[in-house]
Amino acid sequence: MKKNNIDNSPAVGVDLGGTKVETSLVDTNGQILASHRSPTEPEKGPDGVIADIIGCVNSCLGKASESAKALGIGIAGQIEKDAGIVRFAPNLGWHNVPLQAKLEEALALPVTVTNDVRAAAYGEWLYGSGQGVNDLVCLFVGTGVGGGIISGGRLLEGCNNTGGELGHMTIVRDGRQCHCRNQGCLEAYAGGWAIGERTQEAVRNNPQAGEALIAVAGGIEKISAATVTEAYANGDPLAHSMVEETANFLAAGIVGIVNAFNPCLIVLGGGVIQGLPQYISLVEHIVHLKALEAALEELRIVTAALGNKAGVIGVAALARHRLSKDESYGGKST
DSSP: OOHHHHHTSOEEEEEEOSSEEEEEEEOTTSOEEEEEEEEOOGGGHHHHHHHHHHHHHHHHHHHHTOOOSOEEEEESSEEETTTTEEEEETTTTEEEEOHHHHHHHHHOSOEEEEEHHHHHHHHHHHHSTTTTOSEEEEEEESSSEEEEEEETTEEOOOTTSOTTOGGGSBSSTTOSBOSSSOBSBSHHHHSHHHHHHHHHHHHHHOTTTTHHHHHHHTSGGGOOHHHHHHHHHTTOHHHHHHHHHHHHHHHHHHHHHHHHHOOSEEEEESHHHHHOTHHHHHHHHHHHHHSOHHHHTTOEEEEOSSGGGHHHHHHHHHHHHHHTTOGGGTSOOO
């Protein structure tokens, strides 16, 4: 098949999460032509979830009344690139699942499997806030923290296809236990789950100061990052303190990223940032005080533009570009 035929064809993007399968048919301009969503039921096991993915893809293509030339799927986990084997997906409880092979057999489409956050970073680079910038870092702060790095117009994968795990860089030696095996990770301080845990601890230490947060959440154990955002908007002092503390932790990670990779652009996205955009200005101020001056000369910090569609848009583009051996990806295909 000729490259131009591939480049002009839509591709399917699938965002496989712990609670939903989001499928979209995406054109070469990053526009979504049709979408379909179904719940993820991890208790069915890999074969049951894969059957649901196939059904979701077929429903999406049926809505669009169009065919696709490639399919990309993003999943939270570690992926063996060339074989598309999901080595570990914690949200699904998967180990060594040959996802690419199973989908290709069922759908008769070339399939690309990648990390979901890296796919979102790719989408922001091509069609979102990162357009026209070839040295950028996307950092997504949701329940967890993940990222993607574009350097010299190439998406960095790393030696074993795990590049971009920015949430697991250490910012506090012997610090809080992360969900990985390390302590002191950025995610363990700035991820949504960590914001909730840290705030619960602060409220237990000072229940009187936490009264507003308890009222919003309905109990100390129910306090979450969303609770903090709501209380912050209502002017609660403890919520303000937690947000400022979180911004400092997030900035500490970003200072390291800026010094290490010297990006022109940092794109911040994810549910925590979407819920409280004030994090952008708080983080930017600290980064400009602490990062190397030379690394700051052209740096901008902006909000992600594609929202929760970045994953499906990015992974569809990645699948199409890999198939066509697009040089912006590095001239390799799976």
